[in-house]
Amino acid sequence: MELNDFTPNTIIEPFRIRSVEPIRFTSLEQRKELLQQAGYNPFLLKAKDVLIDLLTDSGTGAMSSNQWSGMISSDESYAGSESFYKFEAAVRDITGFEHVIPTHQGRAAENILFTTIARKGDVIPSNTHFDTTRAHVEHNGAEALDLVIDEGRQPLTIHPFKGNMNVEKLRETIESIGRERIPVIMLTLTNNSGGGQPVSMQNIKEVSEIAREFDIPFFIDACRFAENSWFIKTREDGYADKSPIEIAREIFSYADGCTMSAKKDGMANIGGFLALNDDQIAQECRSLTILTEGFPTYGGMAGYDMEAVAAGLYEALDEGYLRYRIRSTAYFGEKLTDAGISIVQPTGGHAVYIDAREMLPNIKPLEYPAWSLTNALYLIGGVRAVEIGSVMFGLQPDGTEKPAAMELVRLAIPRRVYTQSHIDYLAEVVINTFEQREKLNGYKIVSAPPVLRHFSARLEPFES
Numbered sequence: 001m002e003l004n005d006f007t008p009n010t011i012i013e014p015f016r017i018r019s020v021e022p023i024r025f026t027s028l029e030q031r032k033e034l035l036q037q038a039g040y041n042p043f044l045l046k047a048k049d050v051l052i053d054l055l056t057d058s059g060t061g062a063m064s065s066n067q068w069s070g071m072i073s074s075d076e077s078y079a080g081s082e083s084f085y086k087f088e089a090a091v092r093d094i095t096g097f098e099h100v101i102p103t104h105q106g107r108a109a110e111n112i113l114f115t116t117i118a119r120k121g122d123v124i125p126s127n128t129h130f131d132t133t134r135a136h137v138e139h140n141g142a143e144a145l146d147l148v149i150d151e152g153r154q155p156l157t158i159h160p161f162k163g164n165m166n167v168e169k170l171r172e173t174i175e176s177i178g179r180e181r182i183p184v185i186m187l188t189l190t191n192n193s194g195g196g197q198p199v200s201m202q203n204i205k206e207v208s209e210i211a212r213e214f215d216i217p218f219f220i221d222a223c224r225f226a227e228n229s230w231f232i233k234t235r236e237d238g239y240a241d242k243s244p245i246e247i248a249r250e251i252f253s254y255a256d257g258c259t260m261s262a263k264k265d266g267m268a269n270i271g272g273f274l275a276l277n278d279d280q281i282a283q284e285c286r287s288l289t290i291l292t293e294g295f296p297t298y299g300g301m302a303g304y305d306m307e308a309v310a311a312g313l314y315e316a317l318d319e320g321y322l323r324y325r326i327r328s329t330a331y332f333g334e335k336l337t338d339a340g341i342s343i344v345q346p347t348g349g350h351a352v353y354i355d356a357r358e359m360l361p362n363i364k365p366l367e368y369p370a371w372s373l374t375n376a377l378y379l380i381g382g383v384r385a386v387e388i389g390s391v392m393f394g395l396q397p398d399g400t401e402k403p404a405a406m407e408l409v410r411l412a413i414p415r416r417v418y419t420q421s422h423i424d425y426l427a428e429v430v431i432n433t434f435e436q437r438e439k440l441n442g443y444k445i446v447s448a449p450p451v452l453r454h455f456s457a458r459l460e461p462f463e464s
């Protein structure tokens with residue numbers, strides 16, 4: 001008898017594990033003390049005191065045996081190393097951009113780009129700037145303007161591409177302030193600060209057309225370009241039969257350049273690049289790279305890092321990997337939604353974002369509800385998440401405070417690191433915290449630096 005083919009419902013981890021890293025269990029009493037010592041700031045905890053670390057998906061992924069084998073045979077020459085040419089070929093193959101400038105991570109690429117093209121009084125529109133991007137834009141005296149569609153600011157509204165730019169507002173902005181003051185238009189794929197939400201190919205095309213009409217360079221913040229490609233494949237008409245790499249190539253074909261943190265969809269623990277077509281800007285950027293990063297054929301990376309990225313960019317585009325990656329995040333999101341917890345809908349690519357304003361209506365925005373929830377997740381389950389709310393975004397350039405547009409807690413999933421039972425445990429921790437939500441207090445900031453304050457601020461809870 002002919003056997004029937006079998007389509008499993010379970011999407012398994014598409015790898016097996018042959019090197020393991022122990023994680024450490026602590027008690028509630030220990031975690032209370034550890035958090036207090038860390039100034040109630042999870043960034044200041046020691047990683048060994050965290051059971052499951054969802055602080056970030058950046059540089060925290062597991063590399064493949066394929067990447068490690070490339071690393072062993074790397075070329076560490078200062079100039080013109082083989083590893084650089086492999087890295088350059090991979091970036092060119094996927095992005096199509098002529099000039100490939102390696103940097104030690106994404107923010108270094110941002111620094112080089114904005115120092116080269118942005119001036120005081122300029123405005124740089126994006127769907128939503130990530131915090132380091134915003135900081136680099138502002139550091140150069142320019143304004144970072146977020147023009148995401150309205151749905152992108154409504155956590156519970158379902159929309160397939162909530163990372164899209166509002167193109168009418170983009171056009172109005174250019175017409176009202178003049179193209180001379182806009183050195184570049186950006187799009188962040190996926191939109192990290194807005195819930196890891198994707199941007200549609202249609203929207204990328206429309207932004208590109210406006211940029212070309214006004215002769216403004218268009219750059220992509222490409223950190224999670226592979227995850228964005230998967231969303232286009234599964235949600236946008238006409239892309240179901242295309243491979244992720246074909247979709248990625250089409251995305252980049254509409255842009256003039258990109259900044260990239262290879263710590264995300266480069267599947268590496270460190271690295272990044274700036275890639276672009278304009279010869280003149282590329283030359284200026286290379287000069288600055290020599291000053292701040294290193295010679296332009298290593299730019300702050302070891303040869304073995306470039307090997308890891310060269311292989312990782314392709315692994316991030318593997319269909320089996322992307323299917324598992326996006327499904328595993330959605331599975332986590334579904335468990336929370338089923339328990340009545342409000343998360344940014346639909347679930348993003350690299351993370352689940354809990355709506356803390358919704359969960360903790362009694363904590364005032366400037367008493368930081370998302371911060372409070374983040375700390376409770378650590379206390380209850382040893383889980384480290386990150387606040388994307390008023391501690392991260394509330395401080396204005398003039399020193400005043402304003403509540404952030406959303407109060408989110410991001411649970412970012414490192415790539416290829418945790419298994420389904422870890423995710424089941426995580427869901428239990430969040431649900432247990434939700435059940436105890438009325439016991440949570442607001443926080444006040446005791447000390448903080450003037451920029452990017454969330455990384456090192458010290459806080460204290462209000463007494464209940």
Ligand code: F0G
Pocket residue numbers: 055056057058105106107108130132133188192221223260261262263271272
């Ligand atoms: N752009 C986006 C959209 C990012 O998410 C990040 C980093 C960067 C730029 C900067 O890259 O860290 O290599 O310098 N995001 C990390 C995160 C830190 O946790 O989301 P980097």
